[in-house]
Amino acid sequence: MTNTAEVAADTAAPGTEASEGRSWTAAQVVVVLVIGTAALMVSLTQSLLVPVLSEIAVDLHAGGDGIAWVLTSTLLVGAVAVPAFGRLGDLFGTRRMVLVTLVALIAGSLICAVAHNLTVMIIGRAVVGLSVAAVPLSISLIGVTLPKAHAPAGIALISAMLGVGGALGLPLAGLIAQYADYHLLFWICVAGGILAVPGIVLLVREPARVAKGRMDLIGTALLGAAMLALLLPLAQGDSWGWTDPLTIGLLGAAVVLLVLFVAVELRIASPLVDVRTTARPSLLLTNIASLCVGFALFATLIGTASYVQAPAATGYGFGKSVLAGGLCMLPGGIAMLLLSPLSAKLRPRTALVIGSLIIAAGFATRIVLTDSLWQVVLGATIAGSGTGIAYAAMPGLIIHAAPRSELAAANGLNALFRSVGSSLASAIGGAILASQTILLAGHALPSLAGYRTLFAICAGAAVLAALLALFIPRHASTSDAALPE
Numbered sequence: 001m002t003n004t005a006e007v008a009a010d011t012a013a014p015g016t017e018a019s020e021g022r023s024w025t026a027a028q029v030v031v032v033l034v035i036g037t038a039a040l041m042v043s044l045t046q047s048l049l050v051p052v053l054s055e056i057a058v059d060l061h062a063g064g065d066g067i068a069w070v071l072t073s074t075l076l077v078g079a080v081a082v083p084a085f086g087r088l089g090d091l092f093g094t095r096r097m098v099l100v101t102l103v104a105l106i107a108g109s110l111i112c113a114v115a116h117n118l119t120v121m122i123i124g125r126a127v128v129g130l131s132v133a134a135v136p137l138s139i140s141l142i143g144v145t146l147p148k149a150h151a152p153a154g155i156a157l158i159s160a161m162l163g164v165g166g167a168l169g170l171p172l173a174g175l176i177a178q179y180a181d182y183h184l185l186f187w188i189c190v191a192g193g194i195l196a197v198p199g200i201v202l203l204v205r206e207p208a209r210v211a212k213g214r215m216d217l218i219g220t221a222l223l224g225a226a227m228l229a230l231l232l233p234l235a236q237g238d239s240w241g242w243t244d245p246l247t248i249g250l251l252g253a254a255v256v257l258l259v260l261f262v263a264v265e266l267r268i269a270s271p272l273v274d275v276r277t278t279a280r281p282s283l284l285l286t287n288i289a290s291l292c293v294g295f296a297l298f299a300t301l302i303g304t305a306s307y308v309q310a311p312a313a314t315g316y317g318f319g320k321s322v323l324a325g326g327l328c329m330l331p332g333g334i335a336m337l338l339l340s341p342l343s344a345k346l347r348p349r350t351a352l353v354i355g356s357l358i359i360a361a362g363f364a365t366r367i368v369l370t371d372s373l374w375q376v377v378l379g380a381t382i383a384g385s386g387t388g389i390a391y392a393a394m395p396g397l398i399i400h401a402a403p404r405s406e407l408a409a410a411n412g413l414n415a416l417f418r419s420v421g422s423s424l425a426s427a428i429g430g431a432i433l434a435s436q437t438i439l440l441a442g443h444a445l446p447s448l449a450g451y452r453t454l455f456a457i458c459a460g461a462a463v464l465a466a467l468l469a470l471f472i473p474r475h476a477s478t479s480d481a482a483l484p485e
Helices: 004-011 026-044 050-059 064-092 094-113 118-145 151-179 183-203 217-240 245-265 281-302 305-309 322-327 330-345 348-368 373-401 404-435 448-470
Strands: 437-440 443-446
Touching: 026 094, 026 118, 026 151, 026 183, 050 064, 050 151, 050 322, 064 094, 064 118, 064 217, 064 404, 094 118, 094 183, 118 151, 118 183, 118 373, 118 404, 151 183, 151 281, 151 322, 151 330, 151 373, 217 245, 217 404, 281 305, 281 348, 281 373, 281 404, 281 448, 305 322, 305 373, 330 348, 330 373, 348 373, 348 448, 373 404, 373 448, 404 437, 404 448
Parallel strands: none
Antiparallel strands: 437 443
């Protein structure tokens, strides 16, 4: 049995000549699996509840507006937690912050597992939102823990968990919804978190910290307020109305707060986000491309399960169950997992271009092929394959370009861009599907034209990501980047 000392010895010297060129050791594989499990559990929480929201609403006697906060609370807290925990990881230890976020996952899921009213459920989901920061922190932890020869493959696997968790969450939730009580979903998250914590404590070392300074509380408050002002109307715009003064006012406030945040960060000695470094093409273009890919991934989720569950009378749907709709996402999730190592073998910029173009091809397939269920699964799987390659490439680009002292914060900001992309997809996709409808038995359902419009926008976003990637500089822009090209 591999002991803790052996694991530490095998992973303690990333980048040394002795460690480069060696084959994978059992200890290194165990470290990746432990951290990957943690990332997967956190990723699962972001899609797990979508198929069971109606069941939760009935059980908790909640209306549509109230039940929406079960998802929105996690989104909003996560938007604040990701950049904040990224900087805390640089200052006080990435491994330590991963453990803190996993404790939040366990605690929040436990609250939800025993919740029998809407308020408690929302509080639990808000606590779970803190755990969203675990994924970018895990990427940073892998990047500085494994030897350089193996770090890209480890990073690619952890990053792919963002998509894999979403793809696995839907069929798992559908299975639970069909055969068990939805509270079991939260107990699964509790169990997964409990399994991951001791593995990280015993098997993963804390990397040496090189960041100096103090936590930027002013910047954290400004960025958090800006993200809340941006994401809240995106999440609630359908119910509030896109022309409602509250929606418009919050979006305007988001712009003002972001401008103020940049102005403040330029003057602070130890900023939450190094604006000058982030504005360099290597990081700025990567983050914008991440937003585009995040947009496409979320549209895959909302445009597949609900699509196949629609009645056949719509002219495109297949009248399938929630479980069957989720299972249609499973091949794409498996493809993400299997293809992420391919991304590690390519230059990150090349992988992002290839992955983005594959995503565009997948959505083009969804536009053209609509006659059979296998065609829908094929298109979703192609898009999922591209997402796995593209997602795995982004942390590599960040690690090549970001200073070692800002690595966790840079990965956190990149994850935030992806989250904003997903929120935009939810808002824009929801608006498109709500505006292009057909009447069936007195009910308005999205039309095939609406879905095709959404898929065309997603294909365009993926092509834009590929074009942006072409302009990302080939070499790191900073002299102390975490990994040399």
